[in-house]
Amino acid sequence: MSQENEFQTDVLVIGTGPMGATTALALATYGVRVHVINRYNWTANTPRAHITNQRAVEVLRDLGVEDEARRDATPWEWMGDTLFTTSLAGPEIARLRTWGTGDARIGDYLQASPCALMDLPQDKMEPLLVKNASARGAVFSFNTEYLGHVQDSTGVTVALRDLLTGREYEVRARYLVGADGARSKVMDDAGLKVEGQLARAATAYVLFRADLTRYVEHRPSILYWVITSDAAFGEIGMGLLRAVEPWNQWIAGWGFDMSKGDPDFSPDEIKRKVRMLVGDPELEFEVDSTSVWYVNQAHAPVYSKGRVFCGGDAVHRHPPSSGLGSNTCMQDAFNLAWKLSFVLKGYAGPALLDTYTTERAPVGAQIVARANQSRLDYAPLKACFRDETAADPVAAGLKQLADPGEEGVSRRAALAAALDLKNYEFNAQGVELNQRYVSDCVVPDEDAKPEVWKRDQQLHVQPTTRPGAKLPHAWLVGHNGRRTSTLDLVGKGKFTVVTGIAGGAWVKAAQQLGLPFLNTLVIGTHGAQDSYATWHAVREVEESGAILVRPDGVVAWRQHSGAADEEHAKNLLADALSAVLATEVLAVEPA
Secondary structure: OOHHHHOOEEEEEEOOOHHHHHHHHHHHHOOOOEEEEOOOOOOOOOOOOOEEOHHHHHHHHHOOOHHHHHHHOEEHHHOEEEEEEOOOOOOEEEEEEOOOOOOOOHHHHHHHOOOOOEEOOHHHHHHHHHHHHHHOOOEEEOOEEEEEEEEOOOOEEEEEEEOOOOOEEEEEEEEEEEOOOOOOHHHHHHOOOOEEEEEEEEEEEEEEEOOOHHHHOOOOEOEEEEOOHHHOOOOOOOEEEEEEEOOOEEEEEEEOOHHHOOOOOOHHHHHHHHHHHHOOOOOOOEEEEEEEEEEEEEEOOOOEEOOEEEOHHHOEEOOOHHHOHHHHHHHHHHHHHHHHHHHHOOOOOHHHHHHHHHHHHHHHHHHHHHHHHHHHOOHHHHHHOOOOOOOOHHHHHHHHHOOOOHHHHHHHHHHHHHHHHOHHHHOOHHHHHOOOOOOOOOOOOOOOOOOOOOOOOOOOOOOOOOOOOEOOOOEEEOOOOOEEEHHHHOOOOOEEEEEEOOOHHHHHHHHHHOOOOEEEEEEOEOOOEOOOOHHHHHOOOOOOOEEEEOOOOEEEEEEOOOOOOHHHHHHHHHHHHHHHHOOOHHHOOOO
8 A cells, every 4th residue: 555545634623613623724724634523413503602813814815715704703993882770771881902903902903914803603613613624625424523632753543433423433544733722632542731720610601592682782892891789799709691693692691609519500590680680670592502611721731642733622621711712722733734734734843843842831831820810800900899898899889989088089099999900801812912932933133132111011012023933914915906914915825035125136146046935025025015004113124135935824934134146135035944943954855
């Protein structure tokens, strides 16, 4: 049997969640054979994750599905008038402009990315990813259970079961990707571990349908927090109404005491709870489903073993606070997919794949900590609404909050400070876009010094072309006279050498190298004119210098000044690519 016939696929992916489906879409886009397994009949059947931040939308944009995603999403401008209230119909207490929609932050969000946030529930995101991956050649097997795997020096043999027929069979793949969620069997079978605490708190959810337009259309948001004695348990200590499909499908959520068993989901209790949160004792609604989710605080220090790679919820497990979950899953996929593609095509050495853990595990640890801290940061806010010495702490606390005397003044000042703290959950653009990779897939500046953060690193983006950072967004003018982002002119599965009009030596050097995975972008020429001079302001290198951008939009290497000549430029580029790709690039066959 030939080696090619030995493998039914190059990459076998277990799971069609945000990580698995994005991996499949990216690999299929890059022309890699990929087969995806899902034990269920279809993709996610509940909304689950929903906030889609700017970096995740940039991934969708690079893969050519951003516009389609927006057609099904709640738009950015409807996401952020977040309300704290006694019920939807009752007196409101405070509002917070979130997800960058407020006057104080909207400019930051517009400057940092060509992509606005959107709210796309998981049961809409997953089918979109799967459909497009399938159209590009990915193979999907639903109703198929992963049983186990054995790997060797050349590939992975994976045991599967067809759940409709009971037939067990094997698939031979070069690589296996475990995107099978927080109870990952692939993780367990590979011997990969997570560190931290699982199920440290719990929340009850009811997905229901009711037209609540009259309560929220004038103050649109995705999240409405309800302060009431009837939903005061837990770290957050508030009830939640989440708009799934404005303004007709909703999730009602509240914390419950795990030590007392499962929450009461009886029809009468659901009716009472939802009506209480909405503030309408006559509200008629239809229940779609109920569920329970648990607050985890755990992450994996290592994401791979041999030819097996895990990602998404399998390796970082945390609550939905800060809206980082599916976004991080998709970015895991975007990081891994191009590296698998390059190794499979012979463009890179196998050591490139080691940088997946090196780059993504610190991000996973960071977002697990941030999501859990965001829950803890509700404590000062909750204290503004409570008086623990009273028989009804919430009722007493709300009364004191409205008091015209000294107690009321003190509580209202505390409320303002507590709301400001929540910016670290709801307006933390830096958390979402300031990742800095340190790995063998990044060549640091020879004289690199520690980065100095000019503003709060969690709240604000700091654009830079430092190796390891995401290439800054800057609006250029394209061939048709319309604006195009620097991000639109790189990526698409290839490396890009970015230079200016004075950097002609880099263009000729790239041509001499003749690498099929290397493009050039000359900013200032027709189709990439820096008419606004925004690239000039953020490039941090001379016009004759060069910036090497990876397929995932991350800066791999840069040269601040021009090369002495074409030969010098070629040698510098070849050395940088060889270091980044863990192989001698001159050995790659030219196109």
